[in-house]
Amino acid sequence: MSSVTQLFKNNPVNRDRIIPLDFTNTKTLPDSHVWSKPEPETTSGPIPVISLSNPEEHGLLRQACEEWGVFHITDHGVSHSLLHNVDCQMKRLFSLPMHRKILAVRSPDESTGYGVVRISMFYDKLMWSEGFSVMGSSLRRHATLLWPDDHAEFCNVMEEYQKAMDDLSHRLISMLMGSLGLTHEDLGWLVPDKTGSGTDSIQSFLQLNSYPVCPDPHLAMGLAPHTDSSLLTILYQGNIPGLEIESPQEEGSRWIGVEPIEGSLVVIMGDLSHIISNGQFRSTMHRAVVNKTHHRVSAAYFAGPPKNLQIGPLTSDKNHPPIYRRLIWEEYLAAKATHFNKALTLFRC
Numbered sequence: 001m002s003s004v005t006q007l008f009k010n011n012p013v014n015r016d017r018i019i020p021l022d023f024t025n026t027k028t029l030p031d032s033h034v035w036s037k038p039e040p041e042t043t044s045g046p047i048p049v050i051s052l053s054n055p056e057e058h059g060l061l062r063q064a065c066e067e068w069g070v071f072h073i074t075d076h077g078v079s080h081s082l083l084h085n086v087d088c089q090m091k092r093l094f095s096l097p098m099h100r101k102i103l104a105v106r107s108p109d110e111s112t113g114y115g116v117v118r119i120s121m122f123y124d125k126l127m128w129s130e131g132f133s134v135m136g137s138s139l140r141r142h143a144t145l146l147w148p149d150d151h152a153e154f155c156n157v158m159e160e161y162q163k164a165m166d167d168l169s170h171r172l173i174s175m176l177m178g179s180l181g182l183t184h185e186d187l188g189w190l191v192p193d194k195t196g197s198g199t200d201s202i203q204s205f206l207q208l209n210s211y212p213v214c215p216d217p218h219l220a221m222g223l224a225p226h227t228d229s230s231l232l233t234i235l236y237q238g239n240i241p242g243l244e245i246e247s248p249q250e251e252g253s254r255w256i257g258v259e260p261i262e263g264s265l266v267v268i269m270g271d272l273s274h275i276i277s278n279g280q281f282r283s284t285m286h287r288a289v290v291n292k293t294h295h296r297v298s299a300a301y302f303a304g305p306p307k308n309l310q311i312g313p314l315t316s317d318k319n320h321p322p323i324y325r326r327l328i329w330e331e332y333l334a335a336k337a338t339h340f341n342k343a344l345t346l347f348r349c
């Protein structure tokens with residue numbers, strides 16, 4: 001059993017907080033989903049756009065990680081047709097009637113399947129979203145429950161996408177860690193594990209998100225503010241806006257919309273990259289808002305280090321001693337599962 005799976009077993013979620021509202025049959029926003037008074041308008045901002053085909057831009061990656069913690073990547077090598085297929089399959093899944101989606105509902109101690117996002121247990125109010133989490137063999141098991149005779153296409157597309165994300169995350173992690181001074185030997189764990197046991201290579205999971213059309217988007221929340229617990233997250237967000245990041249200049253008071261760019265993917269630096277870089281890379285707070293006219297879907301691929309690999313700040317500079325202690329991913333996820341957005345502070349030296 002993977003360490004991530006074990007972790008969810010140890011932190012079960014109350015079952016009545018797993019099944020989302022049946023959004024298609026809800027024409028007014030119920031009180032359970034009313035979050036706040038309207039906030040000041042979100043502004044759009046100059047989120048960096050980095051082409052992976054241009055080696056000269058690699059230096060910009062580090063700058064983007066330090067200043068923003070979020071950036072678009074173009075020329076990433078993932079084909080338009082695969083992204084299109086992922087989009088179509090997500091819409092096919094989330095457009096199923098609730099009585100079908102419930103067949104693949106996540107059980108309280110499970111990490112995979114259909115349901116509300118896990119962070120919802122930290123909030124009184126419910127979010128205007130539903131999710132489907134995939135890890136390893138759970139994909140085929142849950143897809144068979146959703147479509148007993150017709151799951152092959154969904155599974156093939158998602159498996160191809162996970163493979164493409166494995167390759168892309170290896171490339172990105174190697175570039176980013178290289179910029180911090182890690183050598184190829186240090187990064188041996190990035191080489192996919194030939195035995196297939198998955199214990200020596202990157203661990204990952206895929207979260208499919210759906211934000212249905214909302215009758216009162218200004219009072220609702222698609223996905224509440226959070227940082228990701230990964231090394232990095234690769235997000236496909238189609239062409240419907242909704243992702244917002246906390247302004248690096250005005251934390252806590254201004255949100256910046258990450259406008260979709262045709263064919264690009266968004267990279268979000270996670271808490272582990274913040275730790276490894278000794279606080280230099282931002283793990284930016286982000287959220288998803290909803291809208292009145294378009295069903296938005298997104299696919300978030302979370303990449304983390306191998307199961308038992310200890311990670312910690314990479315610094316030999318006496319003027320900048322480590323500000324975080326060493327840890328393994330499982331330990332960090334456990335802290336996040338109980339302390340949520342305060343988890344990072346628990347690992348400060």
Ligand SMILES: O=C(O)CCC(=O)C(=O)O
Pocket residue numbers: 207209223228235237242243244286287288297298300
């Ligand atoms: O849907 C989005 O734009 C954001 C998704 C996200 O932040 C997540 O799944 O962690």
Ligand SMILES: [Fe+2]
Pocket residue numbers: 226227228233286300
């Ligand atoms: Fe996120």
